Each structure stands twice: as structure tokens, then as C-alpha cells.
Amino acid sequence: MTRPNQAQPPAQSSSSVVIIVDDDASIRASLDSLFRSVGLETRLFGSPAELLGGVMPDKPACIVLDVRLPGVSGLDLQGQLTRQGIRFPIIFMTGHGDIPMSVRAMKAGAVDFLSKPFRDQDMLDAVTAALERDAQRRAEAATKEDIRIQYESLTAREREVMGHVTAGLMNKQVAGLIGLSEITVKIHRGNVMRKMEVRSLADLVRKAEALGISQNRKTTDQT
Amino acid sequence: MTRPNQAQPPAQSSSSVVIIVDDDASIRASLDSLFRSVGLETRLFGSPAELLGGVMPDKPACIVLDVRLPGVSGLDLQGQLTRQGIRFPIIFMTGHGDIPMSVRAMKAGAVDFLSKPFRDQDMLDAVTAALERDAQRRAEAATKEDIRIQYESLTAREREVMGHVTAGLMNKQVAGLIGLSEITVKIHRGNVMRKMEVRSLADLVRKAEALGISQNRKTTDQT
DNA sequence: GATCGCGTCATACCTAGGTATGACCACGGC
DNA sequence: GCCGTGGTCATACCTAGGTATGACGCGATC
Numbered sequence: 001m002t003r004p005n006q007a008q009p010p011a012q013s014s015s016s017v018v019i020i021v022d023d024d025a026s027i028r029a030s031l032d033s034l035f036r037s038v039g040l041e042t043r044l045f046g047s048p049a050e051l052l053g054g055v056m057p058d059k060p061a062c063i064v065l066d067v068r069l070p071g072v073s074g075l076d077l078q079g080q081l082t083r084q085g086i087r088f089p090i091i092f093m094t095g096h097g098d099i100p101m102s103v104r105a106m107k108a109g110a111v112d113f114l115s116k117p118f119r120d121q122d123m124l125d126a127v128t129a130a131l132e133r134d135a136q137r138r139a140e141a142a143t144k145e146d147i148r149i150q151y152e153s154l155t156a157r158e159r160e161v162m163g164h165v166t167a168g169l170m171n172k173q174v175a176g177l178i179g180l181s182e183i184t185v186k187i188h189r190g191n192v193m194r195k196m197e198v199r200s201l202a203d204l205v206r207k208a209e210a211l212g213i214s215q216n217r218k219t220t221d222q223t
Numbered sequence: 224m225t226r227p228n229q230a231q232p233p234a235q236s237s238s239s240v241v242i243i244v245d246d247d248a249s250i251r252a253s254l255d256s257l258f259r260s261v262g263l264e265t266r267l268f269g270s271p272a273e274l275l276g277g278v279m280p281d282k283p284a285c286i287v288l289d290v291r292l293p294g295v296s297g298l299d300l301q302g303q304l305t306r307q308g309i310r311f312p313i314i315f316m317t318g319h320g321d322i323p324m325s326v327r328a329m330k331a332g333a334v335d336f337l338s339k340p341f342r343d344q345d346m347l348d349a350v351t352a353a354l355e356r357d358a359q360r361r362a363e364a365a366t367k368e369d370i371r372i373q374y375e376s377l378t379a380r381e382r383e384v385m386g387h388v389t390a391g392l393m394n395k396q397v398a399g400l401i402g403l404s405e406i407t408v409k410i411h412r413g414n415v416m417r418k419m420e421v422r423s424l425a426d427l428v429r430k431a432e433a434l435g436i437s438q439n440r441k442t443t444d445q446t
Numbered sequence: 447g448a449t450c451g452c453g454t455c456a457t458a459c460c461t462a463g464g465t466a467t468g469a470c471c472a473c474g475g476c
Numbered sequence: 477g478c479c480g481t482g483g484t485c486a487t488a489c490c491t492a493g494g495t496a497t498g499a500c501g502c503g504a505t506c
Contacts, residue, residue, distance in 0.1 A: 094322075097322055098322070099317075099320055099321070099322060099325045099336060099338050100338070102322045102325050102326055102329075103325055103329060103335060103336045106325075106326060106329035106330070107329070107335075112326060112330075113322060113326045115322050115323070165425070166425050167425060168421075168422070168423025168424070168425035168426050169423070198391075199391070200391025200392070201391070201424050201425065201428075202388070202389050202390060202391035202424065202428045203391050205424075205425045205428040205429065206428065206432065209429065209432065
């Protein structure tokens with residue numbers, strides 16, 4: 001996998017980040033101290049607005065979030081982040097939670113839901129799991145992003161040919177379908193292989209699958 | 224996709240089944256009535272042992288489970304079922320639940336966790352979601368099972384060749400790797416295409432991916 | 447001991463895929 | 477107007493893939 005984009009590990013001062021959102025300064029401080037004691041980087045926020053106004057870290061991270069927050073609730077923030085495409089794993093804390101609240105949070109993808117007071121070790125375990133999950137997610141996203149960039153370097157014709165080729169059609173079938181000569185299809189196909197940086201059809205098919213290329217039947221017609 | 228196995232929809236008296244496990248007969252009865260009122264089939268069990276001793280339905284189903292049960296707890300039963308490969312979605316009910324219990328259940332994959340008393344509609348919504356999830360899972364499992372059966376019809380040599388071919392190697396490379404002549408590889412390859420019921424390499428690659436055939440992933444590209 | 451399935455390989459022939467060279471056209475930007 | 481990019485196609489040549497026919501060895505089974 002070449003890497004025309006994405007984060008390198010050059011100056012990785014800290015491997016992972018824990019984002020803490022709580023309106024109680026003393027809780028922020030104690031969590032900050034807890035996470036730093038195990039070598040984790042922290043970012044502290046007193047409100048959802050502060051978090052949303054800031055820059056998201058470009059390394060594995062997770063969010064430790066109080067359910068009860070000034071303005072919106074932690075659960076609302078969870079939905080807001082999801083809609084914005086910010087997919088850091090979330091660990092909830094609450095002093096006055098109930099079962100429906102915890103179930104809702106877990107359904108929405110939270111990693112854990114801890115009732116205050118919780119044991120430090122429980123929080124650390126949850127954060128460890130969350131950071132592992134995020135590292136996994138980042139790796140997958142980076143791979144897919146590389147492929148997406150390659151795909152975007154294709155011209156419209158090349159994408160069309162790629163779709164049909166990865167669907168298993170022969171060059172002459174592709175030619176017939178989109179009204180070209182077979183030799184032209186071969187040229188496009190060669191360009192696709194070069195731009196997608198694959199040397200076998202098998203790898204091209206896998207990259208197409210990763211992109212979710214379905215080649216919807218009959219959407220192209222003429223033009 | 225031919226179907227040498229799996230369930231047909233011939234005499235589908237009821238589309239889906241709800242399995243109810245509760246030691247309280249009156250609860251069983253009221254749930255039974257609730258689900259039947261919306262056209263769902265039910266199976267009632269007073270204990271985990273009864274459930275485990277029975278035959279699992281061969282149609283979309285889900286389990287409605289009391290956390291507190293004679294013998295093992297509902298959560299233990301959840302783990303037990305998972306280990307046995309029984310993957311029906313589970314909805315928990317509890318009269319005396321707490322947050323850690325609900326979180327544990329949700330982490331283990333439960334669809335929902337309802338505190339008694341719950342509204343009928345909440346239970347029906349949860350069951351609907353669970354049955355949808357199970358229908359999805361069944362469809363995927365059936366497809367994969369068809370492919371697995373085709374794969375099992377291959378001889379050892381054919382599987383070996385299939386692995387290398389779907390990894391993107393040319394016939395002559397496969398021949399060199401496993402010490403055969405190219406013509407023999409071509410014969411095996413032809414057998415693979417026939418037995419796997421595909422007519423293009425692209426489809427073979429997709430079936431191999433569905434099977435999770437890794438075959439020492441040889442990264443091609445790199446220029 | 448005959449049969450069968452599997453694996454092996456050769457010859458022969460055909461189709462499919464890949465690439466190089468050269469050419470022409472349309473379009474948009476400098 | 478010139479040039480670059482993209483698209484088109486032809487000829488030519490080579491490699492890769494697919495299949496049919498025929499053949500032989502081996503081990504398990506009947």
C-alpha cells in the first residue's frame with residue numbers, strides 16, 4: 001500500500017489522546033492526572049461547545065464524556081459528533097444515570113457507560129478498549145482513503161470500464177455495452193490498472209469491493 | 224446462486240419466531256399474547272435448560288430473556304449461547320437491573336435491555352429490530368454457507384490453486400510455486416471455476432473474499 | 447484384479463488480455 | 477493559434493488463459 005496521504009508517525013510525542021469533556025473542573029483534573037499517569041495525552045473541555053470548536057487530534061483518540069453537560073446532554077453530543085463524521089469512541093460517565101440512558105448510549109455505539117463513582121481501573125480499561133477500537137478504525141479508514149484517492153484519479157470513462165471489468169465482463173462485452181471498440185476498452189483498462197496501482201485483476205476486484213463499487217445496472221446510457 | 228442447502232420458504236406458517244424465557248408463567252403468558260397479537264410465532268421456556276434442550280427454529284427469530292433466571296443468569300445464558308454458535312438477537316428484561324448489568328449485556332451484543340415494567344410498544348419495537356437483524360444475519364449466513372459448500376467440493380489441490388489464483392498470481396507463477404506444469408494448473412483452475420460456479424475471475428475473487436481465504440496475501444502493486 | 451477418482455503432463459488450438467505505435471478529433475486554457 | 481488532456485480506433489505482436497484429447501501413475505474400493 002503506497003501512501004499519498006494520511007498521517008505518518010514522525011513526531012508521535014504521545015501515541016494516543018483522551019479527550020475529556022466534563023463541566024466539573026475537579027473531575028477534569030483528576031481524570032487528566034489519571035490518564036497522564038499511564039502515558040496518555042489529554043485534552044480537557046468544560047463543555048461540548050469547546051470540544052466542537054477545537055481541532056480533532058490526528059491520532060488514535062477517544063472521548064470521555066459526562067452525560068450531564070451544560071447546554072446539550074452527552075447523548076445529544078454523541079449524535080452530533082456522529083452526524084459530523086467524528087467517530088471517536090465514546091465512554092460515558094454519569095452520576096445520575098439510569099438503564100434507558102445507558103442502553104441508548106450503548107446502542108448509539110458507546111464503548112462503555114460508567115456510573116460515578118467508578119474505579120480508576122475500570123476507566124483505564126474502558127479507555128484502553130476505546131483506543132484500540134479507534135486505532136483499528138483509523139487503520140481501515142486510511143487504507144480505504146488511499147484507494148479512494150486512486151479511484152478519484154480515474155476519468156469518468158476509466159471508472160465506467162473499471163466497474164464493468166470488476167463485475168466480471170470481458171473486454172468485448174464492455175465494449176458492446178458502452179459502445180466502444182475492444183481496443184479502446186483495453187486502453188482504459190490498462191490505465192485503470194496503472195492508476196489503481198494493481199497488477200492483477202484479483203487485486204483490482206478487491207479494491208473495487210473496498211470502495212463498494214456495485215456498478216448499478218443501466219445508469220450510464222449514452223452521453 | 225444455486226441452493227444445495229438452506230431453508231426454502233415453502234410452508235412458512237409464520238414469518239418469525241420470538242423465544243420467551245422467563246420463570247414467571249404469567250409473564251410468559253402475557254408476552255405470548257402480546258407477540259401473537261401482532262402475528263408472531265412464540266416459543267415459551269421457563270428456564271435456560273429448557274431452551275438449550277429444545278430445537279432452535281430455522282427461521283428469523285429472537286430471544287426475550289429475563290436477566291434473573293433459575294440456575295444461570297440471563298447474562299450467563301447469553302454467553303453460553305454465543306459460545307454454542309447460537310446467534311439469535313437477545314432482548315433482556317429485568318425487574319431489578321442496574322447500569323453495569325445493562326452495559327454488560329449491550330456490550331455482549333444484546334439488542335435491547337428493558338426494565339420492568341415496560342410498555343408493550345417498547346417491547347414490540349425491540350423485537351421488530353431484533354427480528355430484522357436476525358433476518359439480515361440469516362441471509363448473509365445462507366449465502367456464505369452456499370459458497371462454503373462449493374468450496375468443500377474442491378480437492379486439496381484445487382483449493383491450493385484457487386488460493387494462489389485469487390491472490391492474483393499467473394498460472395505459471397502458481398505452477399512454479401507448487402511445483403507443477405502450467406497446463407496442470409490450468410486444469411485445476413478450470414475445475415475450480417466449474418465447482419465454484421463462477422464464470423469470471425472477478426466472481427471467484429469475491430467468493431474467496433467471502434470465505435476469508437487469505438493465502439499469504441502477496442501485496443502486488445508498489446511502483 | 448478391475449474400476450474409479452485424483453493428479454499429472456503433453457500436444458494442439460483457440461480466445462482473451464496487454465501494450466506499443468501511430469493517428470485523428472474535441473475541448474479548454476494560455 | 478498552440479498545446480495538453482482525454483477519448484477514440486487501427487495494426488501488429490506478444491503473453492495469458494481455457495479447453496479438448498489422450499495418456500500414465502497411484503491409491504482406495506469393490
